[in-house]
Amino acid sequence: xxxxxxxxxxDKTASRVASVEELRIHFDTKAGRLHAVDGVSFDIFDxxxxxxxxxxxxxxxxxxxxxxxxxxxxPGTYAGGRIHFWSKEARQTGGSPVDLxxxxxxxxxxxxxxxxxxxxxxPGKALNPALSIREQVAExxxxxxxxxxxxxxxGTPPRxxxxxxxxxxxxxxxxAFKVPPLRSPARRLRKRVDDLVGDALAETQIPNPxxxxxxxxxxxxxxxxxxVMIAQALACNPDLLIADEPTTALDVTIQARIMELIRExxxxxxxxxxxxxxxxSLVRRICDxxxxxxxxxxxxxxxxxxxxxxxxxxxxxxxxxxxPSLAHQRGELAVIDGTVPELIxxxxxxxxxxxxxxxxxxxxxxxxxLVARPGLxxxxxxxxxxxxxxxxxxxxxxxxxxxxx
Amino acid sequence: xxxxxxxxxRVMILPLILVGTSLIVFTLGRVGGNPxxxxxxxxxxxxxxxxxxxxYGLNDSLPExxxxxxxxxxxxxxxxxxxxxxxxxxxxxxxxAATLELSVASAIVAVSLGIALGTFAGARRNRLPDxxxxxxxxxxxxxxxxxxxxVLLIIFWVNLGWFPVxxxxxxxxxxxxxxxxxxxxxxxxxxxxTAFRDxxxxxxxxxxxxxxxxxxxxxxxxxxxxxxxLNEDYVDAARAKGLPERLVLRRHARRNALIPTVTVIGLGxxxxxxxxxxxxxxFIWPGMGRWMADAVLRGDQATIMxxxxxxxxxxxxxxxxxxxxxxxxxxxxxxxx
Numbered sequence: 055x056x057x058x059x060x061x062x063x064x065d066k067t068a069s070r071v072a073s074v075e076e077l078r079i080h081f082d083t084k085a086g087r088l089h090a091v092d093g094v095s096f097d098i099f100d101x102x103x104x105x106x107x108x109x110x111x112x113x114x115x116x117x118x119x120x121x122x123x124x125x126x127x128x129p130g131t132y133a134g135g136r137i138h139f140w141s142k143e144a145r146q147t148g149g150s151p152v153d154l155x156x157x158x159x160x161x162x163x164x165x166x167x168x169x170x171x172x173x174x175x176x177p178g179k180a181l182n183p184a185l186s187i188r189e190q191v192a193e194x195x196x197x198x199x200x201x202x203x204x205x206x207x208x209g210t211p212p213r214x215x216x217x218x219x220x221x222x223x224x225x226x227x228x229x230a231f232k233v234p235p236l237r238s239p240a241r242r243l244r245k246r247v248d249d250l251v252g253d254a255l256a257e258t259q260i261p262n263p264x265x266x267x268x269x270x271x272x273x274x275x276x277x278x279x280x281x282v283m284i285a286q287a288l289a290c291n292p293d294l295l296i297a298d299e300p301t302t303a304l305d306v307t308i309q310a311r312i313m314e315l316i317r318e319x320x321x322x323x324x325x326x327x328x329x330x331x332x333x334x335s336l337v338r339r340i341c342d343x344x345x346x347x348x349x350x351x352x353x354x355x356x357x358x359x360x361x362x363x364x365x366x367x368x369x370x371x372x373x374x375x376x377x378p379s380l381a382h383q384r385g386e387l388a389v390i391d392g393t394v395p396e397l398i399x400x401x402x403x404x405x406x407x408x409x410x411x412x413x414x415x416x417x418x419x420x421x422x423x424l425v426a427r428p429g430l431x432x433x434x435x436x437x438x439x440x441x442x443x444x445x446x447x448x449x450x451x452x453x454x455x456x457x458x459x
Numbered sequence: 460x461x462x463x464x465x466x467x468x469r470v471m472i473l474p475l476i477l478v479g480t481s482l483i484v485f486t487l488g489r490v491g492g493n494p495x496x497x498x499x500x501x502x503x504x505x506x507x508x509x510x511x512x513x514x515y516g517l518n519d520s521l522p523e524x525x526x527x528x529x530x531x532x533x534x535x536x537x538x539x540x541x542x543x544x545x546x547x548x549x550x551x552x553x554x555x556a557a558t559l560e561l562s563v564a565s566a567i568v569a570v571s572l573g574i575a576l577g578t579f580a581g582a583r584r585n586r587l588p589d590x591x592x593x594x595x596x597x598x599x600x601x602x603x604x605x606x607x608x609x610v611l612l613i614i615f616w617v618n619l620g621w622f623p624v625x626x627x628x629x630x631x632x633x634x635x636x637x638x639x640x641x642x643x644x645x646x647x648x649x650x651x652x653t654a655f656r657d658x659x660x661x662x663x664x665x666x667x668x669x670x671x672x673x674x675x676x677x678x679x680x681x682x683x684x685x686x687x688x689l690n691e692d693y694v695d696a697a698r699a700k701g702l703p704e705r706l707v708l709r710r711h712a713r714r715n716a717l718i719p720t721v722t723v724i725g726l727g728x729x730x731x732x733x734x735x736x737x738x739x740x741x742f743i744w745p746g747m748g749r750w751m752a753d754a755v756l757r758g759d760q761a762t763i764m765x766x767x768x769x770x771x772x773x774x775x776x777x778x779x780x781x782x783x784x785x786x787x788x789x790x791x792x793x794x795x796x
Contacts, residue, residue, distance in 0.1 A: 124695050167701035174699075179692035184714045184788055197701045221706065270790045286700065 069145050070138075071294050071326045072098045072121070072154075077135035079116050079125060086398040090116045092350035093135070095424065098294065100145065103320060103327040105337035105358070107373075108347035111394060115175075117347070118296050118330045121154060122166050141169050142293055168198040171287035172296040173316075176303040177279035181271040187282050188267040191251045194289045196221040203246050215239045254285040258315060277308035284316065291323055298330045313340055334377055338362055346370045349405035350397055352424050356431035366433040368410045368454065404436065412437060412452035420444065465786050469779055480771045481532070485525050488764050496758035497541035532768070538761030542753045547765045550750070555769055556640030557626065558746035561738070562731045564643075564662050565670035569731070570724055573674045577681020577720070578713055584686045592678060599675025604734050608668045608741040615664060622664045625743045631657045665742040669734050673727040680723045685716035718789045725781030732770050 079091040091113040098104050106114045119125055121137060138151035154165070174180035182190060195203060200219040204211050211219075214227050214236055223231075231240035248267070255263035258281040271279055280300060287295055297316060301309035317340055320327050331337050337344060338358055345355040346367065354367040365371045372390035392409035404410070407417035416436055424434040437454040441447060488494060495511050512518060516527055531538065537547035580592035615622045626632075627642055635649040643662070646654035688694065689712050697711045698704075739748030747766055754762035786792045 119695075122699050124698060163701045163703060165701070166699055172696075172699040174692055174696055176692065180696040182693040182697070182711050182715070183791065184718075185710070193697075193702060193706075194700050272791050283696075 069100045069140070070097050071100055071140055071145070072328075073136075073138040073151070074117070075136045075138070077117065077120065077137065078133040079113070079120055080131050080133045082129045082131070083398065089350050089397050089400055090130075091120070092397070092400070094347070094350070094352050095135075096345050096352060096355055098326050098328055101320075101324055101326055102342045103317075103329060103340060105329045105331060105341035105344045106347055107331055107334060107337050107344060109332055109394065111397075112347045113350040113397075114330045114347050115298055118172070118298050118328060121170055121294070121296055121328075122172055123154065123162055124172075139165070139170070139294070141165075164198070167194050167287075167292075168290045169292055170294045170296065171290070171292040172298065173280070173283050173287050173300045175299040177276060177283045178271065178303065180283060181279055183271055186268060186270055187255075187274070188248070188251055191254055191267075191282065191286045191289065192247045193221070194286055195247060195250050198290045199250070202250070203243060205246070211243075212236065212239055215243055219243060250289075254289045255282065257288070257319065258282075258285045260285070276304050277312060280304060280308075280312050281315070284312075284319065288319055288323060288325070292325060295320065295325050295327045296330070297327060299332070300329075301336065302331075302333075309336070316340075334373060346373065349395055349400075351405055351434060352432075353406070353435070354431070354433045355424070360431060366430065366438065366454075367406075367435050368412050368437070368452075369406045372409075404434075410452070412454050414450055414452050416444070416446060416450045417452060461790075462783075462786055465792075466783050469782060473775065473779065476775060477772065480775070481529055481768060482525070484764055484767045484771065485528060487767070488760050489521065489524075493758065494760040496760070528764075537765040540750075540754070540762045541759045542750065542757060542762060547761050551747075551765055551769070553640045554745065554747045554750055557744060558732075558735055558739070558748065559773070560641045560643065561662070561665055561669065561744060561746060562728070562735050564666040565668075565673065565731055566724075566728060568666050568670035569673035569677055569727065572670070573677025573724075574681050574717070574720065576674070576678045578685055578708070578716075580678070581682040581685030581689070581716065582708055582712075584682075584689075589682070592682065596675040596678045596682075599671045600679070602671065604668065604672060605737050605741065607671060608665075608738055611664055611668055612741065623661055624664070626658075626661050626745055627654075628657055665738050665744055668742070669731055669738045672734065673730055676723060676727055676730075677720060681716060681720045684719045685712055688712040688716045691715075714788060718785065721781055721785050721788065725778045728777045729774055732773065 074097070075095050077091050077094045078089070081088040081090055094113070094117055096104070096106075106117065108114045116125060116130075120132065121139075123132075125132070132155050135155070137154040139154050140149070140151045143149065144151060152161070152165075154162070154170075157165070181187075196219065200216075200221075203219040204216065210216075214223065214230060217223050217227065218231070218240065230236050248264075251267055252263045255266060260266050260278065260281050266274065266278070266282070271282075274282070284300075295316075300316065301312050304312060313336065316327065319325070329337060329341055341358050343356060344358050344361045346353045346361070346369065348369045353369045354361065354365070356366075361370060362374065365374055369390070372388075375388045376390060378387055390409055395405055395408060402421045403419055404413070404417040404422050407413040410417065414436075420436070422434045422436045422439070424432050426432040427438055430438060435452070435454070436444065437452040439451060441451060444451075493499070494517065495515055498511055499508065516524055519527070528538075535548055537551065539545075540547045540550060543550055576592050576595070580589040583589050612624070616624055631654050632642075635645060635651050635654050637645045638648065639645055642658035643655060646652075646658050689708075691712075694707060694712055697707045702710075735746060736748040736752060738744065739746045740752065747770075750762065751766050753759070754766070
């Protein structure tokens with residue numbers, strides 16, 4: 055495992071690619087309103103990889119999908135907050151960001167797959183079984199790079215060809231591409247697309263990309279399919295890549311190679327990456343910073359090394375202790391007692407207090423905000439608050455011993 | 460190319476299936492009644508009956524009888540239709556063409572309408588358009604075809620007079636030649652727009668009647684499979700690529716939703732052939748329907764065997780087309796076999 059180590063980023067000098075502020079996403083269920091994401095805030099800086107970790111159902115995937123507005127509405131609602139996004143141009147010129155939750159649908163489509171791309175958990179499900187790899191990767195170019203497809207044409211290409219390059223052709227036009235006089239320009243467009251698709255696939259070190267192009271998803275292995283997904287996601291050189299558990303569905307032997315590939319391409323393309331994962335050891339190797347999520351909230355956020363060496367939040371401590379390692383002797387695996395709380399119509403309280411061994415009465419009635427206190431990174435726990443801050447007696451605060459993670 | 464090999468392989472199997480079909484048709488004919496029943500009368504003496512049996516070769520062994528019949532079929536001799544008092548082969552082509560025209564027309568109605576409505580409803584699951592489509596589809600599947608035919612006749616023929624019954628206006632029928640027996644095709648061959656319009660006009664009511672049930676089934680299937688496909692990850696992945704919703708629906712979801720629907724379409728064609736008997740009788744359509752009904756009632760074996768053989772072939776060909784479309788939509792099929 056030799057993933058290239060990234061230089062630690064200083065939060066002050068790097069510019070932001072995206073900034074999530076107080077994001078709230080609710081789902082209407084029969085039992086009531088499910089607060090899947092409940093006031094989440096974090097920044098993603100230029101060129102960094104941020105890991106969003108947490109157990110299943112903590113809202114990490116929902117957070118990730120909301121970047122591309124892929125939450126089905128209804129039953130979901132974007133109940134509040136903003137996701138600011140700075141494209142490359144905006145960052146270079148110091149322009150203002152767009153709010154991904156507010157932009158009109160047409161602008162959202164220009165961002166999807168172009169400025170922000172996404173890799174899905176199970177490549178076997180995220181590729182369409184009925185379309186060839188070529189067709190699926192080509193779609194991205196047709197959608198976002200139609201001018202590139204018509205590059206090097208003498209004069210203006212015929213109108214049907216221009217329409218085809220923007221994938222606006224009707225069925226009749228497709229028939230016309232099979233006969234002269236449109237046949238040879240159509241072939242030329244096709245060749246150009248093939249070249250671009252081939253290059254995109256070759257970048258992910260797929261052996262024999264020209265052959266892979268003509269195959270269908272069921273003919274490829276899981277690792278190959280994920281490479282195709284990566285090729286498709288990075289085809290337009292996005293500013294931000296969202297990787298939603300990109301290796302969960304893959305064989306353990308391939309996981310590391312895929313992670314290395316993403317890391318390598320990230321450095322080459324200067325792309326920021328938001329990793330969604332429940333696998334702490336994986337995230338540790340690959341991410342510059344980590345945000346730990348619990349029950350729709352961020353518990354703690356900071357540099358990967360710091361979080362691992364000195365976890366502040368009791369949940370993070372439990373999570374790290376639960377990682378089985380080779381150093382452990384055979385025997386009981388560490389667990390966090392209790393279960394994840396119901397997220398339906400939650401009370402104002404620390405979400406973790408029912409499972410937290412440090413919890414006091416205060417934790418059961420007051421929500422700890424995610425704040426950075428002097429000398430500490432942002433953490434949402436009353437244990438780091440001063441009695442004055444909350445206006446309570448010192449003995450009401452949970453007492454965390456800092457040296458025993 | 461794989462798909463071409465698949466088609467060739469399927470076409471090569473076809474003759475074998477036909478031989479099997481002919482065996483079944485022949486056996487059913489022997490099991491299901493007396494082959495000379497239509498020629499027998501109460502006044503006949505045993506000698507006369509034996510004479511007829513001798514003439515039709517009924518004293519030969521069954522394999523000999525089968526080969527005599529199958530040989531005849533290959534030579535274009537399907538026997539003599541007692542109901543029509545004419546050789547089957549003289550009547551069959553025209554009747555078959557009429558039935559074919561009707562069932563293909565209603566298949567076109569059912570497939571295009573069914574897929575369009577199913578897509579429309581599936582993309583709007585549990586909203587008003589979906590509920591309305593459901594009402595249409597369930598009533599389509601539940602309405603008896605003879606009742607629906609009569610209702611349409613009363614409204615559009617008797618009261619409004621918008622559509623005619625029968626197959627063609629006599630003077631228009633006389634004006635062009637009919638080499639194929641499919642009137643729409645004949646009109647196009649003759650280049651006569653009047654005849655073509657007339658053929659279509661006569662076709663609409665029976666085709667709609669016959670197609671309604673199949674439309675309902677296809678709509679329901681398309682709707683539920685599209686709604687299911689829309690929950691798949693690849694649909695979100697397509698959206699994440701920035702594709703407009705129109706393409707997400709048409710290129711991604713609908714294509715996959717068509718796979719189960721196409722199977723239903725193949726089976727539905729049998730349903731159409733079955734319904735055509737009733738529809739032909741009600742709309743005075745000179746197809747195989749009425750002829751068949753009479754033949755069955757009076758035990759006209761030669762006609763029944765010819766009918767079963769030809770509808771089986773029709774069904775086989777339709778299902779071959781369905782399988783090829785299926786393989787085109789779902790490449791995993793080609794790989795599997």
